[in-house]
Amino acid sequence: MWDGGQEALWESLSKARSFDASIDLSRIDFDHMMARYVPPRGYSRERLFKAMADREPAVLAGYPSPVRPPLDVLGLCDAARSIVKRMAESSDESTYSVTMRADGRRVQLRPREIAELWHKQTEVFGISDLYIRNTFMEELIDPSGLSNFNLLLKASHGARSQEMFSFVISAEGMVTDSHSDDPDSSNFCLEGRKLWIFWDTYAGLAAGLQDAERLLLTTIPRFDIKAWLSMPSARWCIVGPNDTLFLPANFTHKVITLENYIGVGGFYVSLPNCLSLIADWIYRGPLWSKLDRKSSKAMLIGDISLAVQKTILRLRDCSPAVGQALGYGFLDLSAQNVIRRLPRSQMAMLWSDPRFRNIAENIAAPWPLSNDLPLAFQLGNSPSRRS
CATH class of the missing domain: 2.60.120.10 (Jelly Rolls)
Structure with missing residues (x-):
């Protein structure tokens, strides 16, 4: 019943x-x-x-x-x-x-x-x-x-x-x-x-x-x-x-x-979902570019990536309460889920892309690839990456 x-x-x-x-x-x-x-x-x-x-x-x-x-x-x-x-x-x-x-x-x-x-x-x-x-x-x-x-x-x-x-x-x-x-x-x-x-x-x-x-x-x-x-x-x-x-x-x-x-x-876009979203946009292409014949939105993934990266770096020096309000403590779980879900070939492609990697290498997760691997290109105005 x-x-x-x-x-x-x-x-x-x-x-x-x-x-x-x-x-x-x-x-x-x-x-x-x-x-x-x-x-x-x-x-x-x-x-x-x-x-x-x-x-x-x-x-x-x-x-x-x-x-x-x-x-x-x-x-x-x-x-x-x-x-x-x-x-x-x-x-x-x-x-x-x-x-x-x-x-x-x-x-x-x-x-x-x-x-x-x-x-x-x-x-x-x-x-x-x-x-x-x-x-x-x-x-x-x-x-x-x-x-x-x-x-x-x-x-x-x-x-x-x-x-x-x-x-x-x-x-x-x-x-x-x-x-x-x-x-x-x-x-x-x-x-x-x-x-x-x-x-x-x-x-x-x-x-x-x-x-x-x-x-x-x-x-x-x-x-x-x-x-x-x-x-x-x-x-x-x-x-x-x-x-x-x-x-x-x-x-x-x-x-x-x-x-x-x-x-x-x-x-x-938030800290807990940023890696998954950016990975999908890079790998499959965002819908906002589908009819963008003038390429006016081509830079948006990079713009969003830089905003995320700057937020992560800023939160290192903020109070725990500020980080908690933005989901800073869920970055590691987010990264582990991405690592578990993506095949190595796709991860290798993302790892060469600064729009993904400039965020990922600022998260202490068990990434399967080395930070020494070269990037395919550089993003302008990128803040200093994690040492």
Whole structure:
């Protein structure tokens, strides 16, 4: 017999299937699926940083709310609706791309028009890039809580733009098809619920699960629940109010809005995940370069690498509390995970690349290659490396 919690999860999946026919599973499938469920756990900084270092998704309940005073004294739902009310009153003429689920078209709307669409609740729609920084929204939402460990903010202007700290709104029934992102992501829920299904990107491609960001597709990316269940990396969760999902970038994901949703999301690079991210970007190429015909973003990996290296060197002379807040103590675990996961041929290629090695050789881990091996090239303005 299932307990009440499992019954509620089954009902959520059944509801998702009414919005997306690919979520087609039997109760027997669900028994297997429960082994892949990522349950909410109480937030702690250590739990968050360990998940980052291990490259595992985490749903953390009770992460500090990003809502600013005086809205912070309201419940999360009331705060969310107050923010949408402020959007409705806004004179901001900036426009943002909103996806309409009925026909897949994208329309450009102003904040007040998005709020009107939300209040009408007559169409299924979603938006994930309603920017907060340097807009009126920053008066209502404080980005620092979800980004005070984010090293993108210490890098160049181009690297900072990859953070994309945004207000997220979607109507019940909205489906965001399988895709992946460049950095790791955070998603804080104020109101509503979403089903997230995720899996390792390249294992998924090998199993026939498509990714809209990694393939040139003219149709909806293929997803098969049976193939997904067969993968060791398959995971899923339900994100609701006061939950924050932290998702590593190597996970492709599809997202189904189960109840009208309001939240805050962004991308980040931190000390516990920096080596894995930079290794993946060097080895596979970042998505931000996919359509960068002018090569305007070619230097971003190097910019981010230098920001990470400078942070590690600076923290050696800081108090333990400062290092703890940024995850400095998880660098060794992160390095050991990279060493364990990567084949020697890939490690040798990374070890010759200063964007990886300038960070790695400042971490006291059992690296399999010598610091005496030459670098393939040099990065400009690189600080002194570890002696």
